[in-house]
Amino acid sequence: METVRPRLLLVEDDRALTGLLAGLLAEEGYEVDVAGDGHSGLHHALTRGYQLMVVDRGLPALDGLALVARLRARGVTCPVLLLTARGSVDDRVEGLDAGAEDYLVKPFEVAELLARLRALRRRHPEVAGWLPLGRRRLDVDNRRVLDGAGEIPLSGREFGVLHALAGRPTKVFTRAELLSAVFDNADAPGTVDACVHHLRRKLGRDAVRTVHGLGYRLGPG
Structure with missing residues (x-):
């Protein structure tokens, strides 16, 4: 069977960062969809199949924590990596308790982001598509x-x-x-x-x- 590119949803309201990450993720081998706010991200995630999601915590309309919590409540188990400017232990715990699998504090190195996504795929073989x-x-x-x-x-x-x-x-x-x-x-x-x-x-x-x-x-x- 033909090998397909893993599908990833990037939910981020910073357009410059979105453009940069989308290009780098595509070079890494992902098929990338983007959403600029929480409501659009929710719609994408509920109507399309993804193997990974990268979600900014501070989204307009529906913040990242609420987005992840709604997806988990509706049975969407796709692994989520949260991006955030908040780096305290309490903030990380709150993100993980909401249903995210990993948490990366801005600013971050792209190499670390890509490595964390590879690690998520290894830990979650059930998201093979x-x-x-x-x-x-x-x-x-x-x-x-x-x-x-x-x-x-x-x-x-x-x-x-x-x-x-x-x-x-x-x-x-x-x-x-x-x-x-x-x-x-x-x-x-x-x-x-x-x-x-x-x-x-x-x-x-x-x-x-x-x-x-x-x-x-x-x-x-």
Whole structure:
């Protein structure tokens, strides 16, 4: 199978620093997406698959700690490295307790940042870009489902719902949670039901399980 570049989300509001880091990370072999505030970072992380995230603590709209905490609450387990101008022990503990795996104080050497990211990848082999779907696999990097017969094409929204469910397979997601994680807030809750219907047509009725009165969870596939 073709080797893919690891996907990394950089959430940083300093445009000069963002441009510098994005270029260096791309040279290091990452496929880099950028977001300039916490809300954009949340949307990217909930709707796309990443193997690593670099998040500035002092973000506008939604700060880095709140962003990481929301992602962990929604089942996103991608390793996060926090960047911050605060270097006290209490600040580092607060960042780690919020769900970050590592913490780097500004100003920093780029070589150290790259080394810390390599260390995170070694410590978290589960972020290889695949999620199990029963007898199938969800290719997070390329946003597709694969089984023994090949690729099963999905729309962007169908992939988003399946990715959310597969990322936390024991959790029952309410329609409101899926609507917030995958869809535009203006969409009606029935949009989630329609998407689940299409997933079942493509993957089989067992792919998504209905928990009556609560919502949906990943099925045995």
